[in-house]
Amino acid sequence: MSFNIPFRWKIALLLTAFSGSLLIGFGLVSLNLVRWQKLARMDTQIQALATRLPANPSGRGGIRRMEQSIEWILGGERAYLFFLDPSGRETFRSADWPDEWLAEYLVNDLMVNPPPAADSGTVFNSRRGANPGGGPGIPVNLRFDTLTRDQKHWRAGAFITGESYVWVLISLAPLESDMANLRARFLLILIPALALLAAGGWFIAGRTLRPLDNIASAADRIGAGNFSERIQRAGNAPEIDRIIGVLNIMLERLENSYQQALRFSADASHELKTPLAILQGTVEEMLRASDSDPERQQWCLQLMEEIVRLKRITANLLLLARNDAGQMVLHKDGFDLGRELTELVEDAEALRDPPVAIKLNIPANIRLFTDRQLFRTVVMNLLGNAVKYTGLADGVTVDANVGPSAVSIAISNGGPGIAAEDQPHVFNRFYRGRDADSENGEGIPDGHGLGLSLADEMAKAMGAHVALAESRPGMTRFEFTLPLDVVERVDESTENNPG
Amino acid sequence: MKVLVAEDEKKMAALILKGLKAEGCVVDLCHDGNTAAELCFSRPYDAIVLDIMMPGRDGLSLLREIRRRGMSVPVILLTARAGLEERLEGLNMGADDYLPKPFYIEELVARLHAISRRASGRAESILQVSDLTLDLLTRQVRRGERIIELTAREFNLLELLARSPGRVYSRTMIFEQVWDYHFDPGTNLVDVYIKRLRKKVDEPFASKLIETVRGIGYRLRKDEA
Secondary structure (H helix, E strand, C coil), X not given: CCCCCCHHHHHHHHHHHHHHHHHHHHHHHXXXXXXXXXXXXXXXXXXXXXXCCXXXXXXXXXXXXXXXXXHHXXXXXXXXXXXXXXXXXXXXXXXXXXCHHHHHHHHHHHHHCCCCCHHHCCCCCCCCCCCCCCCCCXXXXXEXXXXXXXXXXEEEEEEEEXXXXXXXXXXXXXXXXXXXXXXXXXXXXXXXXXXXXXXXXXXXXXXXXXXXXXXXXXXXXXXXXXXXXXXXXXXXXXXXXXXXXXXXXXXXXXXXXXXHHHHHHHHHHHHHHHHHHHHHHHHHHHHHHXXXXXXXXXXXXXXXXXXXXXXXXXXXXXXXXXXXXXXXXXCEXXXXXXXXXXXXXXXXXXXXXXXXXXXXXXXXXXEEEEEHHHHHHHHHHHHHHHHHHCCCCCCXXXXXXXXXXXXXXXXXXXXXXXXXXXXXXXXXXXXXXXXXCCHHHCCCCCCCCCHHHHHHHHHHHCCCEEEEXXXXXXXXXXXXXXXXXXXXXXXXXXXXXXX | CEEEEECCCHHHHHHHHHHHHHCCCEEEEEXXXXXXXXXXXXXXXXXXXXXXXXXXXXXXXXXXXXXXXXXXXXXXXXXXXXXXXXXXXXXXXXXXXXXXXXXXXXXXXXXXXXXXXXXXXCCCCEEEXXXXXXXXXXXEEEECCEEEXXXXXXXXXXXXXXXXXXXXXXXXXXXXXXXXXXXXXXXXXXXXXXXXXXXXXXXXXXXXXXXXXXXXXXXXXXXXX
C-alpha cells in the first residue's frame, strides 16, 4: 500500500507547519529587536555618562564617583573603566577589572584603529559608521562593541576625553538572563499556540472538506441506482460549487441516458417485436401454404432463417438493454450442477464437427439455487467460445469447484490464445479480436460478437462474475464465479459416488 | 372450438385468425380492449387470446375483470413488452399461459389446444404419427409396442416435429424452440441431435420417420392416410 495521508490531515499539518514557522520567525525577530533596543539604551546611557567623565584619570576620586553613578544608572550593574594615554599606555583601570585578556584586546584595538586628532571633532571610526559632529573636548562619537570572552558577554564603549582614551566595559550578563527569560516565555506560549493552530487547522480542513463529503455520499446514493439525486450546493464556497455544478450537469445527462435506456428496453422491445411477429407469422403462413411446392418452401425457410437470426440478436440486445436499465428479474430455481453442466457440455461438444472433446471435472451432488436460464446462458456462451477457438487435439476442460467463499467454474481451452491487446476488450459488446475468423472456428459461423459480453452481463445480473483468468498460446481460461449463497445443498453422504 | 382473439395490431390479428381457422377454430376478432370486454362478457368462448397492450383497455385489467366475475374460460396472454414476460411468470394473474412476441402461430395453436384440453378435462395428451406415439404427460415415447428412451432434449425435439407432421423446420427454427438459453449456436448442434434421435427412433425400424429436406431442414413424415 502506498503512503497515503488523508487530505484533512495534510491540510491541518501544512497549516500548522506554515503558521508555526511564521510564528517562530516573528518571535525570533522580536527577541532580537528587544535585545537590540536594550543595547541601544545602554549605549545612550554610557554616552550620557561620558560627558561627565573627568578629563584626567589622575582625579581618582572623581572616577570612582563616575563608576558609582554609572552603576546607579544601570541599576546596580558593575561598570569598569579603562584609561589609556595617546601612546597606548595604560593610565587607569578600575579595581577588580574582570579579565586581563579583555584589557589586552582593548589596547590592541586602539593600536589597530588609531584615533584621529582630538580636536578634529571625530573620534574613532566606528564599525557601524562614524558620527561626525560635536565640539572639541566634548566626548562624543562613541564607538560601541560587544565582546565575548569565556561565554561572558560585555558591552564596550570607547571615546576620547581630554588627553585620554577611555573604555567603559559593562557586563551583559543581566541582559542575557533577561533575554533567556523572554525566550523561555516565548517557548511557553509557542507550544499551546501551535497546538491551537493544529486544532484550528483540523477544524478548518474539516469544514472545507465537508462539501466534498457531501459530494461523495451523494455519489454513493447515485451509484446505488438513484439517478434523480442531485448534490446540494455548499453555498459559501464558489470553487466547490463550481465542481458541484459540473457534476450535477453530468448527472443530468446520466439520468437522461438512463431514462432512455429504460424507455428503450420497454418501447424498443415492443417496436421491434411487433413487426418481427408479423413477419414471422406471414412467413409461417406462406410456409404452410407451400407444402406442395418445394422451391417456394425453400424460399420461405430461407426467409425464416433470417427472421430467427434477427429475433435472436434482438432478444440478446434487449436482454442486455434490460440489464443496463436494471430491470432484470431473476427466476431462481434449484437444480443439480452436475446434470446441468453435463447437458450443456453435451450441447457444446456437438457445436463442431468432428466433435471437440470436453473433459468435465465436477464434485458430485451439488445443487444450486439461482436463475437457471441465465446460468445456462453464461456457461453455454463460455463453452461456445472455448469450443470455437480450441485446437481439436487440445479439447476443452471444465473444472467446477465449491471453494470456501465461492463456486467457481473454470473453462479452459487450447488454441492460439487471445492477443494481449485484445484481452481487455473481450467482454465488450460486438468486440471481435483480430483472429475472430481463424481457421479453428471452421464449421461454426461467426457469432455476432455478443456471446462473451452476454455471459459477462448475465453473470453480473446473477450476482456472479466472469473473468478472463489467463490467456497465452496453448491455454486460455475463463472463470465463472458464483457467490457461495447460490449453493442450495452439498450432499456429502453420496460424495464418493462415481460419475 | 370457439376462440376470441383480441389483438390491436391488425396484420398480426389476421395471421392469428388465419392460423386458427386452418385448425378448424371459430374465431371472433377484435382490435381494442373495450370491444373485447363486450364480446367476452356476452358470448361463450372456449378460449380467449388477449394482447396485453391494446387501446381502450389493456389485456391485464380485462383478465382481472374476467376472473373477478368468476369466469374460468382459458386465457392466453400475448406480450411484446420486455420485462412483462417475467412479471407474468412471477405473478399469478389468472392467465393459463402467455406467449412472448414474436411467436409461431403454430405454437399458439398448440398451446390453445393444450389449455382447452386441460379445461375440458379430456386427456388428449398423446401425439401420434404413424406408429410413433408421444405421451406428453408421462413423456414416454413408443414405436409400435417398443418403448424408446429419450433424453429431455431429444424428447422436446421429437415433440416439435411430431406436432405438425409434414412441416419442414429449419435448423435455426428448431434450435430456437427446443433450446432455452441465449446463445448463437450455428447449425451443427441441431444436426447432431437429429442424428442421435434417428439412431433411437429410426435405425431399429424399417420405415424411417425423420426426413432430411435437402438444404432446408428436417420434418417428420406425414401419415400416408
